[in-house]
Amino acid sequence: MNRIRKGDDVIIIAGKDKGRQGTVIRLVDDERLLVEGVNVAKKHQKPDPNRGQGGGIIDKEMPIHISNVMVYNPVTKKGDRIGFKTLEDGRKVRIFKSTQEVVDV
Secondary structure, three states: OOOOOOOOEEEEOOOOOOOOEEEEEEEOOOOEEEEOOOOEEEEEEOOEOOOOEOOEEEEEEOOEEHHHEEEEEOOOOEEEOEEEEEOOOOOEEEEEOOOOOEOOO
16 A cells, blocks of 8 residues: 555655645656646657647656655645554554544545
């Protein structure tokens, strides 16, 4: 079970975008993920008439290492560590370490 999943609100804790918030778009692999509006690079793209794409310079989100993000806790309004807890009905859920509240509702 991963600590960070698609759809989580995260805050960047290191790098050029430190302090910015975004939503996880997708996990690229075990160590990298794409965050909406963070780590944006300019890409020069040639036109491709077969796909209907125009040419030009586009903004593209690049992967960021998972160690540079923390899950955003809306109660404390900060990034927070994630732990795991097994509920009495047998489900394993993610919790915020500081407040012991369940992340997954």
